Amino acid sequence: MGKVLEKEAFGLAAKDNSGVLSPFRFARRETGEKDVRFKVLFCGICHTDLHMIRNDWGMSTYPLVPGHEIVGLVTEVGGKVTKFKTGDKVGVGCMVGSCGSCDSCTEGLENYCPKMIQTYGFKYYDDTITYGGYSDNMVCDEAFIIRIPDNLPLDAAAPLLCAGITVYSPLKYHGLDKPGMHIGVVGLGGLGHVAVKFAKAMGTKVTVISTSDSKRGEAINRLGADAFVVSRDPQQIKGAMGTMDGIINTVSATHSLLPLLGMLKHKGKLVMVGAPEKPLELSVMPLIFERKMVMGSMIGGIKETQEMVDMAGKHNITADIELISADYVNTAMERLEKADVRYRFVIDVANTLKPTP
C-alpha cells in the first residue's frame, strides 16, 4: 500500500518531454526516524537534469522534479539520527537509497548497487517517486546526507555533490592522485573545471584538452591548469603524445578516442565520466601494444563523497557558478544545451522559488 505523504512541498517539474519546467505542488513523506529534513537553499543544475527532463535516455516518468546537487540547512531530524542536528549545513547528491547488503554497498559503493535509488525519478521503498532538489524542502535518510564544511560557500559547493564526486572518485580509485603525475582533462564544463581544481589540489600536473582555443586563458590563469591542448590541432596533439598518466574524459558528445589514447603514457588510463549515447570507435592497437586502458566511472559512494567534500573544504575548492533565480531555469536549460555557462548554473532556491498563490 502506498504511503500517505503528509508534508507539503513546492518545486519546479517537467510535465512532459518538452522538458519545460513549471511550478509544481507535491508532497514529501513525514520525517521518519532515520530521516533528515532540510530547507533547500541552493540546487545545482547538472547536465543529467537536462537529459532527464527531455527523456533522452527513455527512463523518465512525469512529473519530474530534477536536481541532485542540493544544499541546505537541517530543520528536523528523526529520533534515530545521530550524525546531524537542526541548523547543520548539509547536502544530498545523486542517491537517496540503496540495498545496504550487496557487495557494492558493503564496500561503501552504493553508487554501483543494482538497487540504488536516485534522488529523482526513481521509486522509493514506500512506493512513492523521488523528487529532487528544485524544490523548497528535502527529506532523506541520514545515510545519504553529506555534511558541508563550514568554510565553503553553500551555493558554490552545491555542484560538488555530483560534478565533484564524479571526477574525484576515479582520480582516487585509479591512483591518478599522486603528486607529480600528469593528468589530462577533456572538456572544460561542469565536470571538467572541477576536475582541474581537484587534480591540482592533489599535486598533479594538469593539461586541459579542448576542441577550441577559447578557454585557454581561463584554464591556465584562473583554474590553474598547467597546459592546454586543442584536440583539433594535430601539432598540439603531437606535442602531447605519450605524456599523461591518466585522462579524465568528461565529454558526452561523440568524439574520437584515438588522439586521447595517443596522449597517454604506456599503461595510461582513459577514464570516461561523460556518457556518449552511441558507441565510440576504438582501435585496440594502443590497448594491445601499449597496454593502455579505457574505463568508466559514475559518481561515487557516500563515504568518498564526504571525503571529497572535506578535501574541498580543506583546499577551498568550489565550483565556478552562475547563480540564477528559479524563473530563469528554462532559459538556463537552453543555455546549458549550448554549453553557454561558466561552468554550472545554481538555482537560488530559498530566495527565488516561491509557491504560486
Place this chain on the structure above:
Amino acid sequence: MAISLDRNKAFGWAANDKSGILSPFHFSRRENGDNDVTVKILFCGVCHSDLHTIKNDWGFSHYPIIPGHEIVGIATKVGKNVTKFKEGDRVGVGVIIGSCQSCESCNQDLENYCPQLVYTYNSRSIDGTRNQGGYSDKIVVDQRFVLSFPDGLPSDSGAPLLCAGITVYSPMKYYGMTEEKGKHLGVSGLGGLGHLAVKIGKAFGLKVTVISRSSEKEREAIDRLAADSFLVTTDSQKMKDAIGTMDFVLDTVSPEHSLLPLLSLLKVNGKLVTLGLPEKPLELPIFPLVLGRKMLGGSQIGGMKETQEMLDFCAKHNIVADIELIKMSDINSAMARLARSDVRYRFVIDVANSISLL
C-alpha cells in the same frame, strides 16, 4: 655499417607474396656471435599471426617471409658470452628476438613493450638483417631472447606456449585475475589462445566459463579442458542469466565483433581484456563502462622473464597445448584449415623430421 655476411646457410619455407602460399626457400642466418645461441629447430607452432602476416592482412608484410614464432629446439652452438645455455640444452624462441635493452620497459623485463622491439620474423634488426622465423631448420638468437625449456614439458605440445601461452598468461597476471582463487573468468573464443586460457585459468583456481558463438565445442570444453561452464552468445536467455557474473573476460577473438555482450557479463569493477587484432576498429559502448566502473584493456605476449615464468608454471601444472602435428609439406593446407578455424587447437610443424633440402 658492416653487415656480417654469412655463410651460415639455412633452409625454410617462405611466403613470397600475399597469396600466402609457402614454398621451400634457401637463405642464410648470421654467424653465431658472442652473445648468440644457434638453435636446431625441432618443432614450430603455427600461430594465427603467421597466417595474417603471410597474407599481409595488417599491411606491413615484407616478402619473402618465413613465419613461425613458437620455436622449440636444441642449442647447437653458444657464443663465448653466453652463460645461461650450453650445447645440447632444450630451448625455446618466441615472438621477440631483440629490443633496445635500455629503456624503461626493457629495464622492467617488459621487452614486449619496448619501442624498438624486434619481432622474430617480418622485422629488421639494427644491423639491417631481415629476420626470418621458425618454419626453418635453424635460428640464431641473442641469449636474452632464448628461453630454457623445462624438463617435463614436451617439445611439440609445449611449443605453442611460446606465443599463445604467454599471450594469455601475461594479462591474467597483470590484470589481477590470478590473485584470488574462485574468481570467475570468461574466455571468449576457444582456439589456440582460448583453450590455453582455460587450462591456465583452471590451474590458478579460477572458475572458468567458455563463451562461444556455437555449442559445437561445448562437450570438449567441459569434459576435456575442464571448463566449469559454456555460454553460447546466441542463446539470449542464457546470456541474460549470465549478466553481471564474471570478474574478468579474456577476449581472444580477432574478427570484428560486438563488445557489448562481453561487457554485460562483467560484474561491477569487472575487466575485459582484448587480445585479438581485428583489421578495423571496434565499437565501444561507453554506458556499460560508466554504469559498472568496468574496464577495457589489452595485452600482447609478455616479457622474457614472465615468459620463462609461464613455461615453468605450465611444466609444473602439466599444461600443454592441444596440437595437431603436421609435416612441413602440409603447411599450406594447414593454413587453409586455420583460416576456417578447423583445428583443435594449434598446428605444430614437426620441423626436424620433415624439413628437408629439396
